[in-house]
Amino acid sequence: MTVRVDAEVSRGTFTLAVDATFESGTVTAILGPNGAGKSTLIRAIAGLQAIDRGTVSIDGQVVDDSASLFIPPRERRCGVVFQDYALFPHLNVLDNVAFGPRSRGAANTEAKAVAHLNLARLGIDHLAERRPSTVSGGQAQRVALARALATQPHVLLLDEPMAALDAETRIEIRIELERQLADFAGCALLVTHDPLDAMLLADRVLVIEDGRVVQDGSPAELANRPVTDYVAALMGVTLLRGTASDGVLNLDNGGLLHIADRQLAGRVLAVLRPSSITVHRQPPEGSARNAWPGTVASLQPSHDRVLVMVNGSPSVTAAVTSGAIAELGLSVGTDVWLSVKAVEIDAYPNPTR
Amino acid sequence: MVRQRSTAPAPWFLVVPGLVALAFLVVPLIGLLAQAPWGSFGSLVTSPLATEALRLSLITSLVATAFAAIVGVPLAWLLAREALPGTRVIRALVIVPLLLPPVVSGVTLLAAFGRRGLVGQYLYESLGIQLPFTTAGVVLAEAFVAMPFLVITLEGAFRSLDRRYEEAAITLGASSWRVFHRITLPLVGPSLVAGAVLCWARALGEFGATITFAGNFPGVTQTMPLAVYQALESDRDAAIALSILLLAVCIGVLIGLRGHYLPGSARS
16 A cells, blocks of 8 residues: 655646655655645645646556546545545535445445444544534544545545644644554555644654655654754754864854764754753853854743844854843843854754755 | 624715615515505406416426526536636626527527527427427526526536535545535535526516517416516506516515525525
8 A cells, every 4th residue: 555656746837746655554744834735745646636747656556647547536545634624514424424435335324334433433423413513623623534534545645634723622633643543554644734743643754845855754853854944943943054074064154163073074964952052141161162152133932941043153043941041131132152062963964965 | 694793873975875776676666565456456366367377487487497407507517617618708608698688589589499590490390399489488588588697606606615525525436426416516505596596586577588489378478477568558457466466476485585595694
């Protein structure tokens, strides 16, 4: 139950170009900003969008070769959970879930039995007689999932399944979804713009920006070694570009950092975590190899800490406690010194350029 | 339906012309009721002329509406999905009967379906079918004039329908027929009823095309509007009584559908 995509989809000036394989038993998050082409990718797999170049295959069978062959969606065995769920408003919850089995030839009573089974599996069989408009967002998401799973799809495609939920429901539904995805034997793709969804639900993350795959790896790789500013911003770290040689990193935007890895050479990326940066009012003394001056550009509370954006060479974000803000007398425009240990800087070869 | 609380009184430049419009629409109805021959009303509306015309009107307008729905709904769908080449031209053609003076519609029908018409000559010669001056001709005239109302209403509904419902149905394995009759059609149901009512009301009131194409033969092609017109020349009381009867039928339908399907009424 592998999904293989090597395809381009064009829409006006926008082109999505993806070359990736998705294995069964894995959950892949498709992460990216709005308009990056995430939904287009799963629509192309489901057959709701014909591709312009290349091929899409499911279970080793080509379903779209962009020229002579196009297997329609109903024969692709893809279950889709649409953004905002698209539950049929004129059918009750049971009939929504029974619609798939019924469409695939099951008798009415059989289809309803399958629907009850799928609703029960998600703990929402008591909603069977309700209209979609009368259930909560979290319940609607489960109904949509039950409806998609009732046809026993080989591929499960979820388009922003959490976007319509409030913050509290998200946590609960995410746990539920994690369990459902773990039980799902086929190949699952989850479109999201929330890094937390990607981190918690997926085994693998495919980052798409402007129609291109910019990063493809495990959630941990994404967190530790982001390759684009978008991913770095999602992970809450500062990403720096430069050239390394003999333990010294020359930054493209000015500045120089010492790094622990003396073997690293050539074009590299470096990640600075806000928690590893220390803020001082005086030039620091001590073991930190890197110290440079800067000016506070902004202060932003985040959970129990304050993120201090400092302009300098390089410009970075540091995380300090609110107590430290008062102690150091930090406000916008304050001149400060920053320091970071060489071992705290994670530098790695730049795969993009 | 969201009802906004008005925070300021409506401005006079909207209130005054608005009330004029209202009076303009309501005064004729009051006039009709005021001049009604209530004493002989019962016998007038139960006369053979009246009952025959009402029966004919109801049958032909309902058949015309059914015909318009059966072929008009698919046309509306094709227009909404731009499935045919030249959608804009086709849409303009569909609206033409709305703009055409009904008498002219009657003439065009004669040119097409008359005994020597473009299509009519073959119908008559090879099949022996004659449409002008028959009850079938009345249905044809009514459908020609009224169908655009249904097509335009349904096209808007199909166009504004969220396509994801149909996409969801397709991914769940539904055939295109199943998607259409289980998802698309139910979702445009309120618009279908609204369009059918508009179409039916137009068919019921049809006069010009009917008298031109089908003539005015009592019991065969003389519908209510034609009967009213004829009565007006000889028996004014009968004309008013028949008009009130027609008005009552329309109001009855309006009340029957109110709150369920008509546009602008409360929907859940």
